Amino acid sequence: MKKLLSLAALAMLAGCTTSNEPSSSVSLTPVGFDALAGWDREDFASLLPVLRQECHRLTQLPPETPLGGAETLPYGRQVGDWSGACAGLESAADAKSYLQTWFQPYEIDTKAFYTGYFEPQIEASLTREGPYQTPLYGRPADLVRAKATNGQMVTGRWENGQFKPYYDRxxxxGGALAGRGLEIAWLKSPVDLFFLQIQGSGRLILPDGSQIRAGYDGKNGQPYVPLGRVLVQDNELAPSAVSMESIRAWLEAHPDRMMAMMERNPNYVFFRKDTGSLAQGATGAFGVPLTAGRSVAIDRSIVPFATPLWVETKLPDAKGQPAPWQHLVFAQDIGTDIKGAGRADLFTGWGAFAQYVAGNLHENGRMVILLPRPPADSPTP
Known part of the structure; x- marks a missing residue:
């Protein structure tokens, strides 16, 4: 999940920046498609459905709607900048030719860094019973956004006419929300809840084997503190050993310290029951279902929503070895800890292998942003 954007449009683009947020800049170098390592080996047939899904989403928004992006980008920061590319997509039969006609690659002049995220599968119950004692809360009605005196939007709650920070983790x-009927499900472990909140959405496996999705529905506005960083600072984990698996293992091995450690991250995420198809990923901040291996979370002050990105990095293979990975992905989501040029979080899907890849993906690489061309500048394929 800017400028002159109505509240209705803001709701349509969850996570939009506002006109009061500082703009960013990024250094770019235009390159040709022949400079993209592995471009000719891409699976282009799989790209047209993703591109059409994006253009369908873009047609639902007013042309002046900001998509984000650094102020130094030459094009592609507003929905209207996609008009030519989306019109050209209607008759496109070949994704490679289409992309080379309607997009211009620009290399981001900084080393890229890639991590991964996935959709966890968590045992849960719709009622509080047996081992299911950890509440999964829906968004509280008193959680609101307001404009501070400095013009920034802040999250909090009103109490006796005063605007205060919302409750922290x-x-x-400790029970600040207990008894308000906000529980949408009950989990077996607070550690499951903690990691579900990090991922932002997940699949709840109910006792009868059926599944429902818990989708992101806001956060408390408190700062996000990466637990891996805290464990390193406390000399509990070596920097080279930090992963989702090692953090979970530490928490489960220290039940007496588990809650206090997790509470050092005051950020708290709320959920809703998502009725979207379980055959696809959860809906990202751009408003389209995420596609495993094709969707990434980005810093919207740098990269606009919907933008294709050419990624050259390495992913862990089934044997635990880093293997070259060169593919086109799409900016469809945001993440609390995804900040800066060249930073992206790859959605790996769901299931055990998706969790393994996401938990072990910490790789540098190269990032090339493909910006849509103005209609008058589009060459003949």
Whole structure:
């Protein structure tokens, strides 16, 4: 999940920046498609459905709607900048030719860094019973956004006419929201909840074997503190050993310290029951279902939503070895800890292997952003 954007449009683009947020800049170098390592080996047939899904989403928004992106980008920061590319897509039969006609590659002049995220599968119950004692909360009605005196939008709650920060993780764990009927499900472990909140959405496996999706529905506005960083600072984990698996293992091995450690991250995420198809990923901040291996979370102050990105990096293979990975992905989501030029979080899907790849993906690489061309500048394929 800017400028002159109505509240309705803001709701349509969850996570949009506002006109009061500082703009960013990024250094770019135009390159040709022949400079993209592995471009000719891409599976172009799989790209047209993703591109058409994006253009369908873009046609639902007013042309002046900001998509984000650094102020130094030459094009592609507003929905209207996609008009030519989306019109050209209607008759496109070959994704490679289409992309080379309607997009211009620009290399981001900084080393890229890639991580991964996935959709966890978590045992849960719709009622509080047996081992299911950890509440999964829906968004509270008193969680609101307001404009501060400096013009920035802040998240909090009103109390006796005063705007205050919303309850932090420790307060919520201590019962600040109990008894308000906000529980949409019950989980077996607070560690499951913690990692579900990091991922932002997940699949709840109910006792009868059926599944429902818990989708992101806001956060408390408190700062996000990466637990891996805290464990390194406390000399509990070596920097080279930090992964989702090692953090979970530490928490489960220290039940007496588990809650206090997790509460050092005051950020708290709320959920809703998502009725979207389980055959696809959860809906990302751009408003389209995420596609495994094709969707990434980006910093919207640098990269606009919908933008294709050519990625050259390495992913862990089934044997745990980093293997070259060169593919086109799409900016369809955002993440609390995804900040800066060349930074992206790859959606790996769901299931055990998706979790393994996401948990072990920490690789540098190269990033090339493909910006749509103005209609008058589009060459003949």
């Amino acid at each position: 420790a307060q919520i764990d």
